[in-house]
Amino acid sequence: MKTVSVTQMAGMLPSNPKFCEWVSTFASGQSVTTDVAAAFIREVCRIRSRRELATDAHARHRFQTILMRQFNDWRTQQH
Structure with a gap:
């Protein structure tokens, strides 16, 4: 199984319908496009x-501990 880097994961997430659905919870439930999801990241x-x-350890930490964890x-909780 190939390991996906944080950068690759951040590039793939906006096209994930579940991720966009989650991002929409911060946008008053409005539909979220891949561009909006990428901007959210x-x-x-x-x-x-x-x-x-x-290259930015602080940004990587925020991605892993704030964004991905939440x-x-x-x-x-959806299951």
Whole structure:
């Protein structure tokens, strides 16, 4: 099984319908596009480009501990 980097994960998440659904909970339940989901990742991680996750340890930490942890918790509650 191939390991996915944080940068790759951040690139794939916006096209995940469940991720967009989760992001919509922060947008008053409005439908979220892949562009909005990508912007959400950049905003939460405080970066201009998701590529910065490869070199910015603070942004990577925010991605893993704030964004992914909360998304995974939400996903678990959906089942």
